[in-house]
Amino acid sequence: MSAPVAIIMGSRSDWPVLRHAAEMLDGLGVPYEAKVVSAHRTPERMFTFAKGAKAAGFKVIIAGAGGAAHLPGMTASLTDLPVLGVPIESKALKGMDSLLSIVQMPGGIPVGTLAIGEAGAKNAGLMAARILALSDPKVAARIAAFAADQTASVSEAVE
Numbered sequence: 001m002s003a004p005v006a007i008i009m010g011s012r013s014d015w016p017v018l019r020h021a022a023e024m025l026d027g028l029g030v031p032y033e034a035k036v037v038s039a040h041r042t043p044e045r046m047f048t049f050a051k052g053a054k055a056a057g058f059k060v061i062i063a064g065a066g067g068a069a070h071l072p073g074m075t076a077s078l079t080d081l082p083v084l085g086v087p088i089e090s091k092a093l094k095g096m097d098s099l100l101s102i103v104q105m106p107g108g109i110p111v112g113t114l115a116i117g118e119a120g121a122k123n124a125g126l127m128a129a130r131i132l133a134l135s136d137p138k139v140a141a142r143i144a145a146f147a148a149d150q151t152a153s154v155s156e157a158v159e
Contacts, residue, residue, distance in 0.1 A: 002057030003031035008049065008075065010038045010065040014088050018064045021086065024125025028142045030132060033058075039070040046071065050078035060128040063111075064099045064121065065095050066090045069101035073110045082131055084124045085111040 005025055008089045009018050009111070018034070037046045053061060053075075063072035064086035072085030087098035096117035103113040112118035112127065126143075133140035 003033045004030040004057065005030060005060040005062065005125075006049075006053060006058045006133055007032050007034040007064070008037040008058075008071065009034070009063070009138070010036070010040070010067075010069075010071050010088075012036055014064045014066065015099045017117055017121050018062070018086060018090050020121035021062050021064075021128070024122050025129060028125075028129045029147060030129050030139060032062075034079050037071065037075075039065070039074045040068070041142045046074060047078060050075045053079050053081055060084065060131050062086060062121075062124045062128055064124075065102070067092075067101075069098040072102050072113075073105050073109060076105070076111045077109050083111050084127055085113045086120045087113070087116045089117050092136065093154050134158075137148035 007021055008019055037049050039046050061075060061081055061083045063075050063083055065071040066088035072083055077084040084101035087095050087102050090094035090097055099116050102111055105111050114124045125126050129139055129143055131141050
């Protein structure tokens with residue numbers, strides 16, 4: 001069986017952020033493939049990936065991008081799979097440019113946009129798993145266990 005989740009990024013420099021999505025998926029036992037697919041530097045690769053993602057067995061795409069951040073939206077325009085966008089923090093505008101580029105999609109081209117950076121990547125991994133859990137009881141059980149562990153880890157005491 002192929003991996004149900006693809007993690008794509010505009011450049012390898014995005015991996016330190018997107019690895020948090022991968023770690024979340026690893027923790028939930030969800031296979032993934034990670035690839036560099038730049039909307040600007042490798043547009044033909046992006047087109048081929050997005051058009052063939054469903055046939056390749058992917059069910060959810062996590063797309064991280066910084067700066068102009070066109071990768072999530074362009075990917076979403078070429079596939080009917082759910083695309084989760086993770087804005088990568090940029091030096092110039094601290095990721096606000098990426099966030100606005102990803103979140104401000106025209107009607108008809110949905111991208112589920114997460115927070116800037118590490119928290120967004122973690123939540124993208126968790127959201128991808130929750131989407132898969134709709135049709136996979138084993139993933140659903142692992143998500144329930146994760147949530148229970150997270151709740152149990154929060155002490156009620158201040159000290």
